[in-house]
Amino acid sequence: MAADPDDGGPTGAQRSDEPDPGHLPDVDELVVDGQERPSDRVPLSRERILSTALHSIDEEGLAALTMRRLGARLGVEAMSLYRYVPGREALLDGVVDALVGELDHDADVLRSPEHGWQDFLQRMAHGVRRMAIAHPKAFPLIASTPPEAPWLRPPLRSISWVETFLSGLVQQGFSDEEAVAAYRAFTSFLLGNLLLEVSQRGGAVGPLDLVDEEEPVGGLDDAPIVRRLARRLGEDRALQEFEESLESLIDRISAQVLGGSGA
């Protein structure tokens, strides 16, 4: 946890009001300019490590997240982390889990489809989008980490999520085949749209995000059309794009379901 509100001494054991790794409380509590006072004796824990790692990525980007720096942020030497996390790779996997876990705290997302599957897909899509936008620099991690199983397609990298998705559709009358097809189409839609949105918002980048804003269009001498459309291409249409694309995806699934067997 970034810094969970309890500095619970060794006595209290784990208190269940402690927010879990996914759901982050307000940024910066206890953590003063990136480093705790050594006198704080909040004990290390996997949760605290993962959530601090996520905060760190949010603030400084992926490249700046180092075992040693993360240790410093936690007021500890790097080697201590290995007691809770097997290594850097595993740390990043944990961050992905923490990210995905945030969705479980989004009231809108995991409810079953009571207003039809179209509404269900809308809610899920927008839930994932909120998560992506909340963590633009961490989101690419979700896409580039290996897909340990074929049924975990980015960005839906949580079994419980996938279960909710598939069972929701089946429950709405989709055949197995239709549900799987919808799942595939839905994931690539989300991945493409959100990755692009997030990278446009200045994610992905390393520590060199000092982009001169309104640069005067360089290197476009051999690209007259691009130059003509440059201003239009620069407009932020991310939300509209997302909604139109989602609408179209839903239409497509709809046609498939109606044209085939049921619903």
Place this chain on the structure above:
Amino acid sequence: MAADPDDGGPTGAQRSDEPDPGHLPDVDELVVDGQERPSDRVPLSRERILSTALHSIDEEGLAALTMRRLGARLGVEAMSLYRYVPGREALLDGVVDALVGELDHDADVLRSPEHGWQDFLQRMAHGVRRMAIAHPKAFPLIASTPPEAPWLRPPLRSISWVETFLSGLVQQGFSDEEAVAAYRAFTSFLLGNLLLEVSQRGGAVGPLDLVDEEEPVGGLDDAPIVRRLARRLGEDRALQEFEESLESLIDRISAQVLGGSGA
């Protein structure tokens, strides 16, 4: 551009028979088991560095590409590379350019739309897909490198490419607005689909790609539907997905163009 053909050597200037970084000749010429004999005196050059880097990524993945190892592969110390490439970040940018440059050598891709824009989009989409599949481990690089300009949306990270795309559509009667909308939809379609396909094919991963094949479905105890659909989810439907999704995208664009002003 990948590497503009002029590296103006002092004497002979550039030899045009040397393959450029994008278009790779057959693997392993000169390079014997990953390391040249020191007596070979093929001089270093930006092209040679970039194309060797791409080969290295294809073979060993992104994480294994190190300035020092790349130097070794080229029969040279790491420091020598800095004469041709400003640093590792720039090296990776160069690799992206080399990758994108490959498309320029794909006869099918860059022809203007003589058989209508639908066919044009089909050719472009499949061209990019061929490139992604030829370099599954390098492709994610295209998605995660910063988008230096808003008109260069991954995976179409070459101005000349974007120019061809947009001018092709405009030439087919698209309004500026329609062309830009189509460009946006097309890029997110490509990115989502290809990134997923490539990661399923075992790209992205670090050096730990020793995946037990046919693992007996672990951790699915709380996910009965996923378990039931596991086999179906594991099937490789990448090509069909791609074609259906592309077809649907073209339909969507078609409706927009017909419903709006022209064509």
Place this chain on the structure above:
DNA sequence: ACCTGAACACCGTTCAAGT
């Protein structure tokens, strides 16, 4: 002109040792 040796600051990771 082109490459290298040596050095610097920084990594991830291990392990015996401290408290």
Place this chain on the structure above:
DNA sequence: ACCTGAACACCGTTCAAGT
């Protein structure tokens, strides 16, 4: 039980020096 010092192998990068 939890953390650390010291060490190892490996990074990216700089720069004066070699040829």
